Amino acid sequence: MxxxxxxxxxxxxxxxxxxxxxxxxxxxxxxxxxxxxxxxxxxxxxxxxxxxxxxxxxxxxxxxxxxxxxxxxxxxxxxxxxxxxxxxxxxxxxxxxxxxxxxxxxxxxxxxxxxxxxxxxxxxxxxxxxxxxxxRLALHERHPVDLAALAAEVLDVARLRHHLGPDAMTLDTRAAEGAWVEGDAEDLRSVLSNLLDNAVKYSRGLVRVTLDVDVPESDRVRIRVSDQGVGIPQSQLKRIFRRFHRFQWRGSKVKGTGLGLYIVRSIVRRHGGRVFAASEGEGRGSTFTIELPRMGRP
Incomplete structure (x- = not known):
């Protein structure tokens, strides 16, 4: 003690x-x-x-x-x-x-x-x-960002950084027509990179990560990062977005600073969106979902 x-x-x-x-x-x-x-x-x-x-x-x-x-x-x-x-x-x-x-x-x-x-x-x-x-700085400069193209770019970089094959990380943009938002491309790149890095870190052995971009409604764009890793207990689903908070699955020793998801939530909120996590429990993978306001094609 x-x-x-x-x-x-x-x-x-x-x-x-x-x-x-x-x-x-x-x-x-x-x-x-x-x-x-x-x-x-x-x-x-x-x-x-x-x-x-x-x-x-x-x-x-x-x-x-x-x-x-x-x-x-x-x-x-x-x-x-x-x-x-x-x-x-x-x-x-x-x-x-x-x-x-x-x-x-x-x-x-x-x-x-x-x-x-x-x-x-x-x-x-x-x-x-x-x-x-x-x-909590306001987002003063906004530019059109194609989230489908940005997701493909970030996914390729993540594959190289983690030395993964094409089957380990897959991208689905079949329903991503018109997935444009107004915002900071570098900040949004940081959001996707953090989520993909976490998905790899918390995968046990075999990495299977899926990144989906779609437009479920005319006024919003949705991004989902899913993995088949250690999962998240229900009690931790909201806590993981707090600053310095780190969830360690039993028997695991994942390195990190406890800032990644806090930064993700802060950037998403600054863009007028929301982010949340879902999991069926420990050992059953997890899904992180981001929803952002959609703009028309520039």
Whole structure:
């Protein structure tokens, strides 16, 4: 049991004791002043306010402790995400400096260092986007974006990044005629990239991810990312979009910062849309759905 868990138990126990004491005093006050209306009413109101204040204060403290735990986990995750590729790049550079290597080895070292540099860049961009999302900045510049074309582009990049074959990730745009929205193409690309990366990370072994783009109604465009991975418990379906929150399936150790889905929700809301998750439970895959306001073809 961690120190913060112990503190939470102490605060909750103290709250229960104080509330019980206040209720006891309230009952005693009623017993002593049962025939005097004004002192009785004022006493009951005062004790009710005291009890409410104790409860609110305790809830606030427990939430702050939980938030501190999440922030500590985030700092540890970001530190790991930064430290690991830096150590790898440093090791390969020291190897290249210390001894002669063949051209094939040199090319392999360069490839690994570029991949590590990309990982560093993704982590930094993720933290920067999370900061912008936390400020809830308005979307001032809007441009026409073809979501079907954007989805195809992001899917190809995800295949290359995760070294997957064409069957592992598929795209369905058969009902995507007129899937145009007004918004920021880079932000929307980040949304799709985050969802696809999560779908791959939370797949167990065999990756089977589907990206669908369609126009179910004349005024909206729908995007769905489905996988056959670990799934999500019902209790976690709304929590996963909170900042720093990370769901770990039993026995899994998926790396991450807990910011990806928070950024996804922030960007979608800034575009006037909504995002939600659905799953039949652990081990049965999950589907993330985005709905955005549709515009006519430019």
């Amino acid at each position: 961690t120190r913060r868990n112990t503190a939470t138990i102490v605060f909750v126990s103290l709250c229960v004791v104080l509330v019980a004491a206040a209720v006891t005093l309230n009952v005693g006050w009623i017993y002593l002043h049962g025939r005097r209306v004004l002192p009785l009413v004022l006493g009951v109101l005062a004790f009710a306010l005291i009890i409410a204040g104790i409860i609110v204060y305790t809830v606030f403290l427990v939430r702050e402790l939980h938030r501190n735990d999440q922030q500590d986990a985030f700092l540890n995750a970001v530190t790991h995400e930064l430290k690991t590729p830096i150590a790898s790049i440093r090791l390969y550079l020291q190897t290249l400096q210390a001894r002669e290597v063949s051209e094939a080895q040199r090319a392999d070292f360069y490839r690994i260092m570029l991949a590590d540099a990309d990982r560093l860049q993704q982590t930094v961009e993720l933290v920067l986007k999370a900061g912008a999302a936390g400020q």
